[in-house]
Each structure stands twice: as C-alpha cells, then as structure tokens.
Amino acid sequence: xxxxxxxxxxxxxxxxxxxxxxxxxxxxxxxxxxxxxxxxxxxxxxxxxxxxxxxxxxxxxxxxxxxxxxxxxxxxxxxxx
Numbered sequence: 001x002x003x004x005x006x007x008x009x010x011x012x013x014x015x016x017x018x019x020x021x022x023x024x025x026x027x028x029x030x031x032x033x034x035x036x037x038x039x040x041x042x043x044x045x046x047x048x049x050x051x052x053x054x055x056x057x058x059x060x061x062x063x064x065x066x067x068x069x070x071x072x073x074x075x076x077x078x079x080x081x
Contacts, residue, residue: 002044039060043058
C-alpha cells in the first residue's frame, strides 16, 4: 500500500479537494456508504502529462488479471549475481 494512503493528512487533503471540486458540497447517504464493499476497488494513478492524480473505479476481474500477470512476470524474472 502506498505510504500516502496511510497518511491521514494526505487523505483529508484529497477529500477536501474532491469536495471543493464539487462546488464545496458533497452528500453521501448512508445507503451509498453501505453499498461499498470489499469488492469495490478504486485505483489511484499519477498522470504526468497533466500533473494530476486520477481516481478510477477498477473492475475486480481486471485487477485480478493484472495481479496474476504481474506475479507471473515476477516469477519469470531471473537475477544473476
């Protein structure tokens, strides 16, 4: 997990920026919060072209496929001393 995701001040700054971007007000109902499950994945990416942080909902199957692909590539990597 990114060190930024463990930093409460950073997370609050992101939340404040989202609220400000939404005109200074953002309402989440109890139902909306309860609808979030452990299967809901949000990716956080840095986009150097725009110098922006991008948040995007990720399909769990896509995340699982990417994880498998990265694991396979790591397993195939050999190191010579």
